[in-house]
Every structure is written in structure tokens, then in C-alpha cells.
Amino acid sequence: MSSLRFPENFLWGAATAAYQIEGAARDDGRGPSIWDTFSRTPGRVHQGHTGDVACDHYHRYAEDVALMAELGLRAYRFSIAWPRIQPDGTGPVNPRGLDFYDRLVDALLARGIDPIVTLYHWDLPQSLGDRGGWTNRETAEHFATYAAATYGRLGDRVDVWTTLNEPWCSAYLGYGSGVHAPGEQDPAAAFTAVHHLLLGHGLAARALRAAGARTIGITLNPADVRPADGSSAADAAAVRLVDGLHNRIFLDPLLAGGYAEDVREHVGRIVEPTFVRDGDEKLIAAPIDLLGINYYQPTYVAGRPDGAGGGGAYPGTDGAVEFLPPVGPLTDMGWMVEPAGLTRLLERIATDYPGVPLLITENGAAYPDKPGADFPGGPSQVLDTDRIAYLEGHLRAAHEAISRGVDLRGYLVWSLLDNFEWAEGYRRRFGIVHVDYLTQRRTPKSSARWYQEVISRNGL
Ligand code: FCB
Numbered sequence: 282m283s284s285l286r287f288p289e290n291f292l293w294g295a296a297t298a299a300y301q302i303e304g305a306a307r308d309d310g311r312g313p314s315i316w317d318t319f320s321r322t323p324g325r326v327h328q329g330h331t332g333d334v335a336c337d338h339y340h341r342y343a344e345d346v347a348l349m350a351e352l353g354l355r356a357y358r359f360s361i362a363w364p365r366i367q368p369d370g371t372g373p374v375n376p377r378g379l380d381f382y383d384r385l386v387d388a389l390l391a392r393g394i395d396p397i398v399t400l401y402h403w404d405l406p407q408s409l410g411d412r413g414g415w416t417n418r419e420t421a422e423h424f425a426t427y428a429a430a431t432y433g434r435l436g437d438r439v440d441v442w443t444t445l446n447e448p449w450c451s452a453y454l455g456y457g458s459g460v461h462a463p464g465e466q467d468p469a470a471a472f473t474a475v476h477h478l479l480l481g482h483g484l485a486a487r488a489l490r491a492a493g494a495r496t497i498g499i500t501l502n503p504a505d506v507r508p509a510d511g512s513s514a515a516d517a518a519a520v521r522l523v524d525g526l527h528n529r530i531f532l533d534p535l536l537a538g539g540y541a542e543d544v545r546e547h548v549g550r551i552v553e554p555t556f557v558r559d560g561d562e563k564l565i566a567a568p569i570d571l572l573g574i575n576y577y578q579p580t581y582v583a584g585r586p587d588g589a590g591g592g593g594a595y596p597g598t599d600g601a602v603e604f605l606p607p608v609g610p611l612t613d614m615g616w617m618v619e620p621a622g623l624t625r626l627l628e629r630i631a632t633d634y635p636g637v638p639l640l641i642t643e644n645g646a647a648y649p650d651k652p653g654a655d656f657p658g659g660p661s662q663v664l665d666t667d668r669i670a671y672l673e674g675h676l677r678a679a680h681e682a683i684s685r686g687v688d689l690r691g692y693l694v695w696s697l698l699d700n701f702e703w704a705e706g707y708r709r710r711f712g713i714v715h716v717d718y719l720t721q722r723r724t725p726k727s728s729a730r731w732y733q734e735v736i737s738r739n740g741l
Contacts, residue, residue, distance in 0.1 A: 285680045286740040292395070292691025293736040294356030295349065295713065296643050298402035298446065300332045301700040303362065305339030309377035312368025314404035315414065315455075319462035330706030336698050337721050342385050344723070348714060349697065350392040352729055353736040357394050358642055358693050359385070360402035360446065363427050370406030371423050379434045386438050396439045397642075397693070399500065400428050400485065402446040403455075403462065403703075410463050415451060415474035418556065421481035428485035432492050442494045443573055443642070444485045447502040448478035449527060458593035460704050468596030469552035476556050479534050483564035490567070499535065500573030500642045503528045503630065504580045505622035509605055515584030519602040522547070523582050526595055534565045536572075536634040551596055573642030574630070575695070576675070577614075579622035581605040613647040613709055618671055620678035627682035627689060638688045641679060645695035646671040647702065647709040650726060652717075663715045663726035672728060676741055694732060698723065 300316045320331040338345055349357055363370065365378030389396045401424065409420050424444075432442065445451070454461035457471035486497050504527045508516035525544040533541050539562035540548075548554055583603045590599030607617040627639060648667045672694065683689050699712035707718060713729040716722075735741060 284741060285677065287680065288683065289739075291739060292356045292640065292693075293732075293739075294354045294358060294395070294397070294691065294693040295352075295697035296358035296693040296695050297338070297697050297700065298360045298399070299362035299365075300335070300402065300404040301696075301702070302336040302338040302698055304333060304335040304337045306331075306333045308339060309365070309381065310368055310375045311362065311378060312364040312370075313407040314362070314364045315407055315410040315462040316404050318407055318410070319464055322464070325462075325464060326704050327706035327708055330701065330708075332701045334718075335701050336716050336718075338698070339381060341721065342381075343388055345698070346385070346388040346392060346394070348723060348725070349389075349394055352713075352725065352733045354394055355736070356397055356691060356693065357389055357697070358397040358399060360399035360404075361431055362404050363401065363424075364404060364406045366431055367406060367423075367427055370409035370420075371426070374430045379431070382431075382435060386435055390438060395441070396435075397441040397443065398431075398435070398439050399443050399446050399642075400424075400431065401444065401451075401481075403451055405462075414455070414463055415477045415481075416456065416470045418477055418480070421477045421484055424481040425484035425488045429488040429492055432489055432494060436492060436494060441496045441498070441571065442489050443498045443500050443571070444482040444489075445478055446500045446573075446642075447575060448475065448482070448499075448531060449502055451478055453594045453596075457596055460594075466593050468593065471593065471596055472548045472552050472554070473556050475530055476554070476561070479531065479565045480561055482535070483561070483567060486567055486569065487564065496570045498569050498571030498573055498640070500575060501528075501531050502575040502577075502643075503532065503626060505576070505626040505629075506580045506582060507622075509581055509583035509603075513584065516582065517584070519582040519584035519588075522598060523580065523591070523595060523602060526598070527580070532630070532634055534562055535569065536566070536637060538562065538566050547597055569637060571640055571690070572630070572634075572637045573640050574627065575643035576623045576626055576641065577644065577646075578607065578616040579619050579625075612667075612671070613649050614705070616646070618646070618674070620674035623675050623678040624681045624685075627679070627687045628685055631682075631687040638690050640690050641692045643693060643695035644672075644675050644679075645711050645713075647711045650699075650710050650715060652715060652724065663724060665713075665726045665728045668713070668726070668728040669731045672732065673741060676735065680741075
């Protein structure tokens, strides 16, 4: 295949999230989060795995940053655990929690790695969960207070501030399907949470802006929704419906001034949207400087009156939509591998919502990597050729989008380390670095060495 060069200053990096890697669940005054509660509840997470220890990154961050530097990463996206900063979600700030991120940021900067902060990657303080979590409007206000407090400590050194990671998951998987914390199954709650998450973004973005933040954004996981049959009107209608519930419900209020009429109508059939108050949409629509895109696989749908729909994750799609099973070869998550979906998605967003620079804040794949026979003795190796193929395909797809004019600023691989993959626990390995959970030993996989080369060449 031909060699490809990326634009100068293309931001190469990797991503993680606090609950998935930090461990140290009770250290230095950290309060409990809804994910602590959820993962400690029998039956919620594979084999009862929790984030109590995870990759112990809280204590090993210096080693991990050294590894990032060795791989040549230019950027590192991590999330801040709100329950470390405000153990109860409101009230006094816990300086020891902030100290950790202070040390992490300094370690990154010392190695020339740009920190990219995510303020919320799903670990809501449990006391806010007890008060309704994201179904309670006050959570959005508390989020802005927490954002401002965190900026106050790190804002002098961190340039890029993103508010939420994948509010689709927080709302629909947390309150609709119940697969994620807090594990509710209530379509009305899911839509209420969507709005309050967006409001939380808007309030936090306003607070960050007022405090002087230069680059403010949000990360979504927009779906590349495709029809089973490109010539079927019924399938096109299914695409429109799913696109509304997955994509436009977030993209329109953030980037086009407010919710679309068809989405409002659909939501209105499930819950009276009294939670949308005057002024909310204006606040949510305040300009942002960056849109983070997480992409893993496309979504294929057909329009069928007997369709099972998408369950709690897509309220109101039963009796209208059939979600097609993914077609192999699949990753260890059972996800499809279709790099062209990334090109389509980036182009679609750049066309329909022009003017916002895009950053791929997550892309990667889980495979059941096993260390080679010589592991952990001599020269360790984990030959993850599937992952290399996945990453290479998606980098080519990203490059294709750039060559078609998309303003794509960078690519962050998910993930630096194998980690706690939410309801799947530790059985899914997304890392370019292998983690042995018994010894906490880190071993860069072949994909890490391959990525290191890509970064040093700024291309493929
Ligand atoms: C995304 C999450 C991330 C990780 C990947 C595989 O939805 O943002 O934390 O779990 O999926």
C-alpha cells in the first residue's frame, strides 16, 4: 500500500479514562462514584470485576508517562475523577485529589506531551447519583462548579478542556438499557439525562470560558448509521430515526442552535420535555473550539414494522427499526471492522456542522492478546497483528477524510493500556500496551512499536 503523510503538527496520542486505569479507589480522600457502586453490585460487571485497583496508574503514573514518552506520544487524553476533586460531588474541594492531576500534568509537560483533559468520563460522585444523577438538573450545575475548580488548579498548564465523554453512553446505557452505571432502565430518564448532560456541558463550558480556557470541547461517539438497503425508503426512515436519537440529539443543540423538530417529536412521545427550559438551548449552543469524535464501528439498520428496535439504548425504536447484527471479522467486543465508516462519519460532521475542528479522541480495538511464549522472561512480546491492521485501516480512513477537506487535527488511540472495560471488566484488552494485572507489569505490544514508527514518520 502507498505511504501517507499526515499534516504538520498532527496530534498523535493515546487516551485513557480515570476509572478504567487509576485504581486507588479509596486513596487520598476520593469519594465513591456510581461506577464503584455499580461494579460492586453482583451481576453488573463481568465476574464482579471493579476498578478498585485497575492498572494502579494512580501510583504508577510516572512510569506510564515515561512509557508514553518512549513511544513518542505528542498528546495524552485522560479524564479527571470528579470524586477525587469533590468526594461528595458538591462542597469543598479535596486538594489531595487535585494534587494527583497536578503531578500528572507536570510529568507530561516535562516530557513534551500535551495534556488533553476530559472532565467527565462517567464516574459521577455517588452522592449526586443518590439524588437522581443526570436526571436531576442540579447535577449539571454542580458539574460546572467542579469544572471551574479543576480549571483553577490546572488551567495554567492545560490548554485543551473537554467536558463530557460520550454523553450518549451516560444517558442511554446508564438510564435506558441499564448496561452502565447507574443501571436504570427508564426511557424517560434516559432522555432527561441527555438534556441535563448537554446542559452540564453548556454550564461548564461557560464557566471554563469565563475563567480563561482557550480550547473547549466535548467528545461524542456519533454513529455512522447506514441503511441495510440503500434503495429502500423504509430503511432510509430508520436511518433518519436512529440518526436523530444517536447523533442529532447531541450535534444539533451543540452546533446548530437547538433540537431538531423530528427529534423533539419522538422524545415527546415518551416524555413531556419540561426539562428543557428557556435559555437552555442558547447556552448549550455557545461556540466550542473542538469536537472530539470516538469511532469504533458503523451501525446498520432496516425499517421494519416488526423490528425489535434497539432496546433501552434507542427508546421508541421497537416496531420500527431492526438493528442488523455485525458482520465479521469481528473484534473481541463483537464489533465490526469498517474503516470506511470513519471517513463517512468525519465527512458528514464536517459537512453538516462546518467550522469546528475535529479530533479523533478514541479509536481502537479489543483482541484477546496473549504474551508470547517467552513472556514474562526474556524479550517480551505481544504480537497483536489484528490490532495493527485495525489501526492502520482507520488511520488510512482518517487520512482520506483529511484529503477530502475535513479539518481533522489529530488521532488518539484507545487505549494506551489494557484496562477496565466497563461492564466487560478486564476481559477485553484495548491497550497498545499489555498490562499483567497480577504484577502490573507493562509490556508494549507490537502495535505500540508500530504506532511509535507511525508517529516518528508522521504517516504510514
Ligand atoms: C468508549 C469509551 C471508552 C472505552 C471504549 C472502548 O465508549 O469512551 O471508555 O470503553 O469505548
